[in-house]
Each structure stands twice: as structure tokens, then as C-alpha cells.
Amino acid sequence: WGFFATIITGSVSSLPANAGLINKAAFQKELLIAAVCVVAVIDLAIQASVLALGYVALGSWPDPTMIWWILPGFVVVFLFGLALGLLLSAANVYFRDVGYFTEVALQVGFWMVPILYAYSMVEDALIEYPTLLGLYSLNPMTSAITAFRLALWPAANTELGQSQLMPLDQMATLLGLAGLMSIILLWLAQRFFARVSGNLAQEL
Numbered sequence: 001w002g003f004f005a006t007i008i009t010g011s012v013s014s015l016p017a018n019a020g021l022i023n024k025a026a027f028q029k030e031l032l033i034a035a036v037c038v039v040a041v042i043d044l045a046i047q048a049s050v051l052a053l054g055y056v057a058l059g060s061w062p063d064p065t066m067i068w069w070i071l072p073g074f075v076v077v078f079l080f081g082l083a084l085g086l087l088l089s090a091a092n093v094y095f096r097d098v099g100y101f102t103e104v105a106l107q108v109g110f111w112m113v114p115i116l117y118a119y120s121m122v123e124d125a126l127i128e129y130p131t132l133l134g135l136y137s138l139n140p141m142t143s144a145i146t147a148f149r150l151a152l153w154p155a156a157n158t159e160l161g162q163s164q165l166m167p168l169d170q171m172a173t174l175l176g177l178a179g180l181m182s183i184i185l186l187w188l189a190q191r192f193f194a195r196v197s198g199n200l201a202q203e204l
Contacts, residue, residue: 001115003044004081004141005106010036011085012092012099029197030190033085037078051152060154072175073147079182080140086189090196113141114149118164137166140178146171 014032055061092098114122119142126133136142146166155161166174 001110001113001141001145002047003040004077006040006043007037007078007081007085008088008102008106010039011081011089012102015089015093030086030193033082033089033193036085037082040081041078055154062152062154063157066151066157069147069151072179073144073151076140076144076147076175076178076182079179079186080144083182083186083189086186086193090193094196109141112136113139113145114166115145119146119166120164123166137170137174138177140182142166143171143174143178147175 011033014036015029018032088098088102092102122136123133126136143166150156150165150168150171153161156165162168165171
């Protein structure tokens with residue numbers, strides 16, 4: 001979630017922060033958002049090294065056969081974050097309240113994905129409301145974070161751990177849908193960004 005939030009917050013502020021460069025030079029403005037994503041990846045790598053030290057300190061390691069789930073989880077978070085970053089960064093130039101809205105949305109969003117609680121808790125609470133559970137599960141960050149947890153949480157492949165996670169077959173399907181949704185959103189976001197980028201210097 002920190003990786004995702006870094007992409008979003010950095011993207012929203014990237015255009016106003018580089019107003020002088022945008023006004024002076026002609027270049028693809030999307031590169032500013034791409035630079036934010038690169039910084040977020042580096043930050044994630046540093047956090048991953050701290051996590052590795054935690055494994056060493058505790059003497060507990062995740063199942064190596066499940067490590068590969070990091071890749072689809074990472075791709076979904078990256079593409080979804082990049083798509084929203086492009087949309088929100090351009091919108092923030094025209095509507096300056098977007099930045100404040102984004103901060104609130106990220107704080108609320110943190111509690112709308114299974115980070116500090118188990119997916120099974122939501123599943124049990126919404127057992128009589130399958131539509132709400134479906135909407136909750138369709139959130140790309142829900143399946144992506146579950147993929148990271150499956151790959152990196154040592155207890156994920158114990159009987160107790162599996163009972164707290166989204167079922168594996170369901171997660172695989174939803175992760176695929178999340179990837180498709182993120183690609184479509186990224187395509188739409190890039191078209192929107194390209195359409196308004198010509199007026200960014202004037203608006204800034």
C-alpha cells in the first residue's frame with residue numbers, strides 16, 4: 001500500500017512542482033509521472049530489504065514456491081497506480097482541490113483493503129451481501145495485496161493462514177481481472193493526459 005500511495009501522492013504533486021520546467025522545455029509530460037514511479041520502485045526495494053532482515057531476525061521464511069505471486073501483484077499495483085497517477089496529476093492542474101481529496105481517499109482506502117485485517121473477516125461480515133463482497137473483491141488492490149501476502153507472509157500456507165486469505169482460485173481470477181482493468185484504465189488515462197497536456201503550461 002505504501003508503494004501505491006507513493007505513486008499516487010507523488011504524481012498528484014509532480015506537475016505543479018515542476019511548473020518551471022514545463023514552462024521552459026518541450027518534452028513528454030508523462031515522463032514526470034514515470035519518474036515518480038521509478039522513485040516508488042526504489043523505495044519499495046529498500047523496504048523489501050528491511051523485510052528480509054525481519055525474516056532473518058525471526059528465523060521464519062515464506063514458502064519459496066509462492067514467491068512468484070509477487071510479480072502479478074506488483075504489476076497490478078504498478079499499472080493501477082500509474083493510471084490513477086496520470087488521471088489525478090492532470091486533474092490537479094485544473095482543480096487544485098484534487099490533492100486534498102487524494103490524501104483523504106488514500107487514508108480511507110487503506111481501510112478498504114485487507115492490510116490490518118484478514119479478508120475472511122470481510123467475507124464473514126458480508127456473507128449475506130454477496131454484491132457488496134463482490135465489489136470489495138473487485139478492487140484491484142484487494143487481490144494485489146492478497147498476492148503479496150500469499151508470497152511474503154510465512155504463515156500464508158498454513159491451514160490457519162489460508163483460512164484468513166482470499167481463496168487461491170478466486171484470487172487468481174480476480175488478479176487477472178484487476179490486471180485487465182488496470183491496463184484499460186491506463187490506456188484511457190494516457191489518452192486523457194495527452195489531450196490536456198498541451199494546456200498544462202498555461203494552466204500552471
